[in-house]
Amino acid sequence: MHQLRKPYLLFLGDVDLKSDAKTAFGLRDWCREDVMGEWSLPAATVSLDLPRFSPAEAAARGARSIVIGVAAVGGVLPANWLPELAAALDAGMDVVSGLHSRLGAFPVLVEAARRGGGRLLDVRHSDQVFAAGTGRKRSGRRVLTVGTDCALGKKYTALALARALAAQGVPATFRATGQTGIMIAGAGVAVDAVIADFIAGAAEALSPDNAPDHWDVIEGQGALFHPAYAGVTLGLVHGSQPDALVLCHDPSRTTIEGYPDCPIPDLQHAVDRYVEAARLTNRGVRCIGVSINSCSLADGAWRDYAHGLSARLGLPVVDPMRGGVGPLAQALLQP
Amino acid sequence: MHQLRKPYLLFLGDVDLKSDAKTAFGLRDWCREDVMGEWSLPAATVSLDLPRFSPAEAAARGARSIVIGVAAVGGVLPANWLPELAAALDAGMDVVSGLHSRLGAFPVLVEAARRGGGRLLDVRHSDQVFAAGTGRKRSGRRVLTVGTDCALGKKYTALALARALAAQGVPATFRATGQTGIMIAGAGVAVDAVIADFIAGAAEALSPDNAPDHWDVIEGQGALFHPAYAGVTLGLVHGSQPDALVLCHDPSRTTIEGYPDCPIPDLQHAVDRYVEAARLTNRGVRCIGVSINSCSLADGAWRDYAHGLSARLGLPVVDPMRGGVGPLAQALLQP
Numbered sequence: 001m002h003q004l005r006k007p008y009l010l011f012l013g014d015v016d017l018k019s020d021a022k023t024a025f026g027l028r029d030w031c032r033e034d035v036m037g038e039w040s041l042p043a044a045t046v047s048l049d050l051p052r053f054s055p056a057e058a059a060a061r062g063a064r065s066i067v068i069g070v071a072a073v074g075g076v077l078p079a080n081w082l083p084e085l086a087a088a089l090d091a092g093m094d095v096v097s098g099l100h101s102r103l104g105a106f107p108v109l110v111e112a113a114r115r116g117g118g119r120l121l122d123v124r125h126s127d128q129v130f131a132a133g134t135g136r137k138r139s140g141r142r143v144l145t146v147g148t149d150c151a152l153g154k155k156y157t158a159l160a161l162a163r164a165l166a167a168q169g170v171p172a173t174f175r176a177t178g179q180t181g182i183m184i185a186g187a188g189v190a191v192d193a194v195i196a197d198f199i200a201g202a203a204e205a206l207s208p209d210n211a212p213d214h215w216d217v218i219e220g221q222g223a224l225f226h227p228a229y230a231g232v233t234l235g236l237v238h239g240s241q242p243d244a245l246v247l248c249h250d251p252s253r254t255t256i257e258g259y260p261d262c263p264i265p266d267l268q269h270a271v272d273r274y275v276e277a278a279r280l281t282n283r284g285v286r287c288i289g290v291s292i293n294s295c296s297l298a299d300g301a302w303r304d305y306a307h308g309l310s311a312r313l314g315l316p317v318v319d320p321m322r323g324g325v326g327p328l329a330q331a332l333l334q335p
Numbered sequence: 336m337h338q339l340r341k342p343y344l345l346f347l348g349d350v351d352l353k354s355d356a357k358t359a360f361g362l363r364d365w366c367r368e369d370v371m372g373e374w375s376l377p378a379a380t381v382s383l384d385l386p387r388f389s390p391a392e393a394a395a396r397g398a399r400s401i402v403i404g405v406a407a408v409g410g411v412l413p414a415n416w417l418p419e420l421a422a423a424l425d426a427g428m429d430v431v432s433g434l435h436s437r438l439g440a441f442p443v444l445v446e447a448a449r450r451g452g453g454r455l456l457d458v459r460h461s462d463q464v465f466a467a468g469t470g471r472k473r474s475g476r477r478v479l480t481v482g483t484d485c486a487l488g489k490k491y492t493a494l495a496l497a498r499a500l501a502a503q504g505v506p507a508t509f510r511a512t513g514q515t516g517i518m519i520a521g522a523g524v525a526v527d528a529v530i531a532d533f534i535a536g537a538a539e540a541l542s543p544d545n546a547p548d549h550w551d552v553i554e555g556q557g558a559l560f561h562p563a564y565a566g567v568t569l570g571l572v573h574g575s576q577p578d579a580l581v582l583c584h585d586p587s588r589t590t591i592e593g594y595p596d597c598p599i600p601d602l603q604h605a606v607d608r609y610v611e612a613a614r615l616t617n618r619g620v621r622c623i624g625v626s627i628n629s630c631s632l633a634d635g636a637w638r639d640y641a642h643g644l645s646a647r648l649g650l651p652v653v654d655p656m657r658g659g660v661g662p663l664a665q666a667l668l669q670p
Binding site for chain 1: 467468469470526527528529530531532534535536559560562563564565566567568569570571573594596597615616
């Protein structure tokens, strides 16, 4: 289980495309209170419009981690970023990275971490040893976001739902299973990075016993219908033993992204398959609603789509970006 | 992908329980032509009834690997086995282990491997980097054994089926996905040991493009209905893109072994779920038969059971230990 130290200084490297800074924008939007400011190299043209602090300044003001908030070509940490990261380590901060490159592969960072006492945290990787799943029923309640594909709103929906529950005074914890989610939450497990035998076990560890009325809102991964990642999804479903599922979908997709021969399933079929899979470890599971990424639809088209889908499935249909997830929170809390 | 060097010297340590030497017996029975002999410590009371050779003798006669063929308490390599393994390394052989302990954690073995030029091969672990699954249809034909639980005959059935096909002159290759299978085949991937994101990709790499009439007979792992390991199973199903499935089952089990709250599914349901899962990457997949581990049944009961099950499912039902897998090979080769 990754455990990060906040507050963060967000590092943007020399980014010149907003889309490459998705992680930094996500952190700014979802845990603004944990973000002290931003820092970047002179060549950077993208900004988060946050106060700028050098690593040394940020550390002096209490920042505990510098977080790499941008993508790098091929996932490889560029050499010209190293001095700023080393400066943060020398000031006693941790470095948090979601890149493919492991921070420990750079001697200059290893040395600086040794000097400053900070840690090198690769949230894309998982070096923890987990036990195999037990299937034992845990106390507390759990909702898992699942999807018809990758990258269509499972993290966003889970974050919005956890926030909506908290706003109603319901005890709820967002449980992160991917790198950006882990950075936002400050803790979590990259379930796709664990040894295959322990996917379900890692998911069990992520969401331990809790108070009977507490909700874990668990970030889903992949899709049961994805030719590369379905195994991760199924293990996460089993280990999460969810009481409730929210199905996430993007109506503009007809095939799995990057897999043109793999059609997106019918939504009723998807609901049925997920509920059936989840019943293995929680016979009381139900799908409580659908979360749509509707950015491809104009307002009228979205209203018609949501209305029709809701009638067809008999479930509330929301877009968290268009009206929020209130109906999902309400459905979750219905006995 | 593990690639082992044959012939083998099988090492039995100080084993005193036949069941702890399951791996060694499996190797003797399934690749006798690759096994030069056995070796053990004086305290051992179990023998394979093979010629005994010390590591140095075996190496002089051409043995290329010493294979640890016994289980160790907690999966930990006992210190008193090290001198014999080091002797094999000093004689230029590889050491092959399926234990949890990594051979590289023992400096005496690392040193001996350096001196002798041999390798330390942990077939339980996988240090290879695989690509994510592509779902791309590969040439050649594939059959995968699947099951209602772990440890009920998926490896045995696949080995028997590969042998039956070869006996009929059909080009066929057994593809190993677990440690004993890898030792028997001399190659393979421990799919449960790869990083979760790459289960399907590893299965794709295990069974590459082949001649149109060639059959890969792929060893299954786990079960779709297993609360700990279903993710591995699903990724293996997707990456294998099987044309045919054989369902393996033990009628004496009513719940998943070690999971008393998890019932074994009805066999028609199991067939339906596996076929549906496999259709994601091969729409032409069919289940061609059932392989039963019937050791709990007397002869008459077995005949009645097989007859009834075959009529109910409309599929051939065999026990490889009781009459062989001929009907499965026949069903596989039907157009």
